[in-house]
Amino acid sequence: MLRTPLAIALLIFAGNSFAAGDASKGETLFSNAKCLICHGTEAYTAPDRIINDLTALEEQVRFCDTRLNANWFDEDIHDVVAYLNQQYYKFPTPE
């Protein structure tokens, strides 16, 4: 039962982690990686886009990072999520 508080703490941490992303670093990472070889930025603004919140955006960035073998660290993922959100998605971010 000792695990429960830890799990909750991790959830809270994970839930807030994207707020820590640095959008300007994310922009650099994004333009240095080959993110546009499969889809252009229009995928991010398409009316039928599949991403509807920050959690889904983070998952998608992780998924695409894996396909690209960019091997981003968690911090990099969060920076790119912050950049994509600021630039395209504009989901409300937790304080």
Ligand code: HEC
């Ligand atoms: C190997 C091909 C490939 C590469 C490289 C790739 N993606 Fe993707 N990405 C996809 C596919 C397939 C989808 C599914 C939606 C689509 O077809 O547009 C997708 C969707 C996305 C979406 C969601 C679009 C939406 O519907 O809102 C995001 C965000 C995204 N990619 C980010 C990235 C980032 C960041 C990178 C660079 C690390 C990247 N992608 C590189 C294949 C790729």
